[in-house]
Amino acid sequence: MAVRDTLDANRQNEIAYHEELRVRTDDACQWIISDDKFSYWKLNSRDTNFCVLFGDMGCGKTMTTAYLVDVLKEQAPEKQYVCAYYCKDDQETTNLGNIYRSLIWQLLKREPALKDRFQIWYEENNSAGQVDATQSAIKLREFLHDTLSSSEKLAFIFLDGLDECHFTPRDELLSLFRELSEQNARVKIFISSRYDDEIQQSLPPSASRIDLCLTHERSLMIAKHLATKFKIQEDIRDRVADELSQRANGCAIWLRIAFEFLKTLHIQGLKLMETELKRLHSYKTLTNLYWALFEKMCAGQQHNEKCLKRALETLAVAQRPLSLDELVYTVFIDINDNTHITIDELEEYAQSLNLLELIRPFISTIKIDGGKQIQLRLVHQSLKELILQAPPSEWNQVAQRDGKTGAISREAELHSNLLRRCVKYLLLDECERIDLSSSFKTAHEDEHLRGFNGFFDDDEDTADSLEIFNPFKVGLGRFFTYAASYWAAHMSDTSQELWLDQATFIKLCTPGSQRLENWVVQWTRSNCSGSNAFKSLEVMSQVDPVVVAAALAPVAYMTGLLKLHNLNLVPDSLWFAVKQLIERNCISTIHDILRDEVLGVNLRSTPFIMDVVKVWSDFRVLHGVVANEWEDLFD
Template sequence: MQRSPYSNDAYTVGWISASHDEFVVGMAVLDEEHGRPQSTPADDTNAYHLGRLSEHNVVMACLSGGQMGTGPAAIVAENMRRTFKNIRFALLVGIGGGVPAKTKDIRLGDVVVSYPTGIYTGIVQYDYGKLKRNGEVERKDWFCAPPRKILAAVDLLKAYHMRPKNPMNNMSHFIERLGEEYAYPGQNEDFLYQADYDHKSGSENCDACDESGLIARNPRSYPCRPNVHHGVIASGSMVIKSGVERDRINQRYGNSILCFDMEAAGLMNNFPCLVVRGISDYSDSHKNDKWRFYAVATASAYAKELLSHIEAIDVRVLPSMNEAELLNVVSQRIEKVDRNITENTLVLKKAEEDARKRNLYDLQMQCERWLRPPNMRQVQQTNTKKRLRGTCGWIWSNTTFVNWYTLDPSSNLDGILYVYGPPGCGKSILASYIVDFMSKIEVNSFLFAFSGAHASQRNLSDLLRSLIWQLLRVAPAEDAISVLQSLAVIGQLTTTELWTAFGTMAALVSEPVFCIIDGIDECEDTASELVEKLLHFLTDHSRFRFILLGRHRAFHAVNCARHTVEVESSLTEQDIETLIEAEISLSDTLNGANLRHEVTMALKQQADGNFLWIKFMLRHLDKSVGVADALERLHNLPYDLQTTYEQLLLGLVRRLEPSEIDLARKILSFIVVAQRPLTLDEFQHMLAADALSTSSRKDQSIDDYLIPRLDRRVLELQTYIRQFGKLTDPLQMLFRAIVRKASALPILALLLVAMFYYRVGREEDCLEILTVALEKVKGKEGPLQFLILESIASVYDQIGQHEMAWAHWAKALDGLEKKLGPDHEVTLFTIYLIGLRSYRLGKYTDALSSFMTVFSRHEKKLPRRQLDFYRHISYDTGRAYVKLQQYQQALPFLSAALSSSKKLFGQKEVNEPHKLFYMGITYWGLGQYMEALEALHKALGGLEKRYGEEHRNILFVQRAIALASLVSAWVPPSYSGYTLQWSDNFAGSAGTLPNSNNWNIITGNPGVNGELETYTSSNRNVQLSGGNTLQLVPWKDSSVSGGWTSGRLESKYVFTPSAGKITLAEADIRFGSNPTSAKQGIWPAFWILGNSIRSGTAWPGCGELDILETINGQLTGYGTAHCNVYPGGICNEPNGRGGSIAIPDQSWHTWRIVWDRTPSTWQSETITWYMDGQLFHRLTGSQIGDSNVWASLCHDPLYFILNVAVGGTWPGYPNSATLDGYGSMMEIAYVAVYTS
């Protein structure tokens, strides 16, 4: 065809088609054809067809080579803008996928026109944005709206189409002229299926699809007249073929999307453009090619009609494309400045708020040091632990209490409730229960307990200091602290001044507050004085309510008690029964069927609502020697609580009772006089006969005095027997005589003699006697054999022969497991001691096996009932893991040990520095150097207090701290024949961010690949380790959409592989030590993108080189190139061209990519991937076969990306076993670039 008679500057309107079919119909709309341009620049790859439509000279172009997507569209538009400099705007005309909805009756063949709606300019790029918590999308792009003149013409044409009388719509006339191929297919070919009903595979049409999946719609009155819809068109780089995905994207944009296409976003970034789409399908799997030509025709017909309503003069006064681009850039920069100002304001506000909070905290600590309030939290926690589940609930059924609690006080007398009862009736537990309950229903409640045993809980001053301190929780912080600061100037306040301060603080509170004050009878000041002060206080502070608990006598002088609750036995009867059942279930002596009922009934009858008496009596009964002794004690229970209290104060209850001491002495006596070893059965009957002979009861037999589980009682009395060391001279003479005929003596007599020798330091004689005893019980498993083996092991351990000790412990364990069972506490404790012996011998694996056996058999009991034992075994397990350098496994055990120590002893527990030391070593092994330093410094402080500054333990920890502070710096290696061009070895203090001159920290969700993570700039996700490494750490976080946060860096450094040289880029990388099975969904990567993506080139046309990717903890590294177009194309997107290699372990490995541009032709150039110098993938220019595509990978500027993604279409998504934190991190020692 001939060239146009007009110069390129004469053309003012652009028309762009995505496909050949669209281009053909576009030509047909012209009123006059001009042919080809007079000239085009050499680098313009477009083919143009020129003509006139109405009054406008129009330039038409089409995406070439069947390419689709935003990238090719952007190239066509940019070329058109440079060649035809006077173009004012462009039309993008073609087909799209509709998004039907109840409120949008979109049918096949309808037309959708991009039109500004809400916050959108008419086009959104759905695969580029930030997904917010509520599911909506925050745009990360900016698209030009069409010129106002064009939008005005759209509005005018819309009005013409909608006129109730004589609507003007010339679209059908044009479509008829195109011929039968473009005719309306008919309503019977327009099928809309449910979003989740997929097309039957293998069928080109929907004949095999079930009609039940169809959505019923009313037929249109004028089906041949296409409807025109105005609103948002969603543009992206992939074809949407899923109804579910279609609706999901639409929902993210507030259900504002009318249709999908693949080109609009590429044009409208810097190009004033109106997009017109004919609907050819519903963006689902039911694609229908029958509507393709008709949809092209309706879109072209609309565009033709629209231009006929726009005056040529109106177009010429619009700015040209270049001018429009300049205006758009200026607009964007102004908007960016506005955003920066807003962001900086937010940052400053946050910094100001953080500073305010820190200042408030410091002031609070100053106030605490001045007030010195007693620790009521500890009192509350102690009482809460004592309370049994299901008790104390009776208070909410008590009419007096409920009426008072729900009362709207009419006078200050209504502000106080008095709860009284005898000692031991559970008042203190009730007080803590009320506080716990109110806390759960979010009612402000304070607790104070008077106690004569604590100097800080004795008088009204102590009460007021506590209540003032607790008021800081609910009063406005700044105002409350200001009040306290003004008072602190005075110094220590008198009680009167404290009442004034309490009143001033209370005036700041706008919510109801309940103050529960226990132990009124233990207050040094009188209850009447307290009540008088409270009534005066309540006159001005009606929001406050007080519950006072104490013995009845405390309230005798209080004459104005309007609301009272007496803790009577009838109220607590159920709680008493719960306590008795719980305590008896823990007793071997009382839990038998023949005793349980009788004990329960007797205690219930005599308890009279007194919990303390119950506890003392159960402890007393539990010491019984046999059923008869238990019944005897039960029938003679003391009623005098005063006597019980005196015994408690003297500590007698916690010692061996006389009956136990008598039992031990009888056993030893029988051993010494016996002529042969006695069996347990013989022992039982001898002891029972002895008890029966001294009894005054005539109705009992010897069976009533048999001791149940005598073997257990012997083991329990072992402590007493071994400490039975106050031997008189006559007894020592007796022992010497016995030793001379040791082989003929009973076994327990031998043990008694062995213990004597052990106590006087004669270990060899002790071992000799114990060896004789062991020979006597050879082949006879039971408690005596265990006693002997345990004694031998202890002696060997004492004299340093640990191997021999360990061997005897193992023998003892074998016998115990057979006799007492594998889960018996004595068996488990023996296993633990064997583990300790293994640890001392350096057999750390054997030690761990022992410790973990105890945990697996006894785990449920350990934390609650034996906290002290639990902390020891947790500590020993943790340090054994440390010795084996299994730091991830050590961490939870050491943490549990520290937590248990603090619960038992607080911060001053003597072994805590050692636990902190091992915790520091563990953090060090995990690469968490900041945490390691903190733990080691704490350990150093504790050890210095214990040992002094010169002890060897101190020097060792000091060296560890020095090493942790000066971890060997990673330095990029030197390679012969190569020059280091750029590197970052991530030097800096632990917890700081990487060098901002080298890296951009990316934030937000990239909105690609279906990933879950939200990238942040927090040092929780991105931090320098302090040991010259960078750590990118994924964390679970329910506060962000997707439930995960992570870290991503992009280099500011940009490099280009040099022509005629070899360029290599590499990094040393390791992965966190979580088990690979616990990394489902974790996706670390070290990769490169073409820098052109930063200036608008779409992916994958910009080029991408993945140096390392690995997923789900699999020890496989992938190297991949992505290029050209999506989908398909030269690099077979989305798969790319790649290779893989097995990774030996999760430790440090060097990942390298090498560009070789030394060959004379680009086809011979190579890109090669290596791990630790081992080649695992290579790509050549000839394999790519396109010089431009190869240039995007090998000739053009590139930049680095480091990130840890979570979830996505490739790895899948995390499951319940997926762990977060440092164990799932990617750690980088350095990144470097070299050239030959």
């Protein structure tokens, strides 16, 4: 496996997203350059290494951060590094390993002298254990810490949307940055976030705090930019921008959605536009606007409503941005219909629907692969939170409650729905009949660090020198990659009562089946699941339902499978499962198995103890609960 596959697997998406952020109104962002707190943070060498930009949802924090990144990159690049990372509320961008990999990759791109250091680190750490060093958050953190703490150049690190991260990665990142600051490393950290007391309290007292409020002047700048972007008739453009900027109430995303709504009306002429602007008086909140836009796009057609609802709900819980092809497939995978369907039929249905036109006002599109492909994500976090609270048919009632979102209650349900779509797809006949591995074309048998010196030279696609791997070309359709890579993540994110039934899980993981081999091979691709699961297994013959559950499913689900009788398992299944539990640091579960009268007898042996000690020795950093669980196990 090439290092490029693991270190910058998601970099293409990051570059595309930052390019999207360059389509902004710089005039509305320039205020921060002259802000006293920002200037003090930027110029003062020691007193304050942290600057945090707080603001309400939709007020322009991300655009302001992106503007600062571009400005600082243009200033004295030979004397400083500028690295940026944008968090979104999905598994891919908030994954701690992905954040570390991105920051390291950016440092290596900007400082060629670091390449040799990285190569030495990579080879030393890969020879020490079974887990690829670039897939271990602990090891990546060590390299990033050592690199930044010893750097003579000043490093500016911008982290946008920290509030989108879950508590663990958020705390780990802040811990790393505080540690660097306390060691007087030449690092400046800029964080943007919605108002969050825990983030504020986690920062040093000396941190500079800037509160972002969207003034009418900046709202007008943004409105004029959007009026041009959405091709509002030129002779009424200024009038529309002025009207909407006055009603935005400090919310940039409200302006965006208002213009999306006006665009659907195809208005020509001032009189009709004035009528519609008056109607917008009643849409005081984002929820009002989202509801009006949903009604407009559905146009009273039940088919449109079903497709748009399913697409929006899929995007709300997708673990990464989806391609248009992937999203269209999910629209036609009906989990409540047991009718037999083929991948060819799904493809035919997908070609019959112009989903992009239907969903366009609700999404942001990111162009990748030189513009040949687009990826989709919801236009804003506010839309995601609304979808997680209520189905579109109830948005009108939510709007009548002043748009207050309240508690998120549908997340487990929507994860369960997408889990079942993924699994239903993987259970299609083609996934058992077609051999995915037959599509491999490998230029070199051993790509380990091949071409390392040219590896970081540019962002051009090097697919010609890497494995050509396309499930669609061998007949597995356009949704196979996502379904294989993320079905287990959705199972972990849903509630226990919505887990897969055991019969379906066992069919998905039947030992020796082509289906099992296909999705596991896809899963282990470095730029897919981003997980270390199955890395310690040598051959597919070591995989069965219990091993899969130990690697990917909630631990309680695995213990439930162990209680089944007549389950078709591979030889030494329990030991292979224990290896997966060790890699997940589920040590207390191993302790429970050892104490079980029936299962424990299979593990209480000298070879088992020797293997456990060997695996344990590969973990160089143990602390907290995990360390205590290891002690209990050896006791």
